[in-house]
Amino acid sequence: MISITTENGIKTITLERSDKSNAINKSLLDELNSAFKNQSQNEVHCIVLTGSGGKVFCAGADLEERLGMSYIEIISFLDKFRETLKYIEEQELPVIALMNGSAFGGGLELALACDIRLGREDSLIGLTETKLAIIPGAGGTQRLSRLIGISKTKDLIFRAVRITGIEAFQYGILNKVFSQDSFTEDSKKYIEQIMSSAPLALRYSKRAIDAGFELTLEEGLDVERGEYLKTLETKDRVEALNAFKEKRIPIFKGE
Numbered sequence: 001m002i003s004i005t006t007e008n009g010i011k012t013i014t015l016e017r018s019d020k021s022n023a024i025n026k027s028l029l030d031e032l033n034s035a036f037k038n039q040s041q042n043e044v045h046c047i048v049l050t051g052s053g054g055k056v057f058c059a060g061a062d063l064e065e066r067l068g069m070s071y072i073e074i075i076s077f078l079d080k081f082r083e084t085l086k087y088i089e090e091q092e093l094p095v096i097a098l099m100n101g102s103a104f105g106g107g108l109e110l111a112l113a114c115d116i117r118l119g120r121e122d123s124l125i126g127l128t129e130t131k132l133a134i135i136p137g138a139g140g141t142q143r144l145s146r147l148i149g150i151s152k153t154k155d156l157i158f159r160a161v162r163i164t165g166i167e168a169f170q171y172g173i174l175n176k177v178f179s180q181d182s183f184t185e186d187s188k189k190y191i192e193q194i195m196s197s198a199p200l201a202l203r204y205s206k207r208a209i210d211a212g213f214e215l216t217l218e219e220g221l222d223v224e225r226g227e228y229l230k231t232l233e234t235k236d237r238v239e240a241l242n243a244f245k246e247k248r249i250p251i252f253k254g255e
Contacts, residue, residue: 001028003052004035009045009195018053024106025062029080036087045199045254046191047091049114050098057099057123058107063132081106081138085113092203094194098187099174104128104162109136112143112173115206116194118187119165119174126162148172198236199254204228 003014013035015022024032039047051057061077069077088095088110097111099119108125111117119125127140135141136157145153148171156163156171165177178186194202204227212220231237235255243250 001025002031002035006044009043009199010048010191011039011044011046012048012050015049015051015058018051018056020062021056021059022051022053022107023059023062024081024110025065026077026080029077029084033080033084033087036084036091039087039091039093045093045202046195047093047095048098048191049088049095049110050100054100056101056107057097057103058110059102060105060107060109060128078137081109085109085139088113092206094202094206096191096194098191099123099125099165100183100187102162105136105140106138108173109138109140109143112139112147117174118190119168119177120180120183121165121177122180123165124162125165125168125173126160127157128160128162130157131160144173196249198231198234198240198250198252200234200236201231204230 001016003016005012005014013032015024015028015032017023017025017028066074094116095114097114097117099111099117101120102124103111104124104126105128108127127136127144129136129140136144141153141157144156152171163171165174168174169177176187176190208220208224208227212223215223236250236252239252240250
């Protein structure tokens, strides 16, 4: 249901149900939950979540499976989905949703739990649940409104529209959009920019941003100071200073 590869410090987790538009069924959800729950921090500095097939990142919940599920089974599925998204959100490492195709419903909710979302100009995305007589049930109403604001979120959910990648970028849902032809190359360059930063600095900055977001400014500044002080103790900071002095690119080791 999913495949996992690790190369050059990047762990790529791929949804492997292209014949079903990478829709999330119970088996795929179990594997995804386990992958993020048991994520090893060693030798990995970034996690990329993507879909197979190249047309659809994730179509959301598997509605064929849903038809045969009882009320209790649906609640259990939602609980596991919510737990999985929490695991994704709480990763110390940067998590990038490489949305190499369209994303609807739970597929978009999956991407919203990631730190960064990269999409294609020609793809379509949307929280389309109200057209199915339900509402987003895996954090869509909450994460999207915190990302782009209440009014824009109501606009998209009430109408259950499918907007293009370009529109999603304009809304602030996607961080970057690339053309279909250049998506692989451009997204790779984007991820390389992140990977060129010091691994521990990435973790500490993520922690400072997340932990301080809902605090007062002064409280947030205290959180930032605490994480900043940790960087002063790293070998990578010394390496960065030496590289600057010697006019070369630093070689970070995550130490």
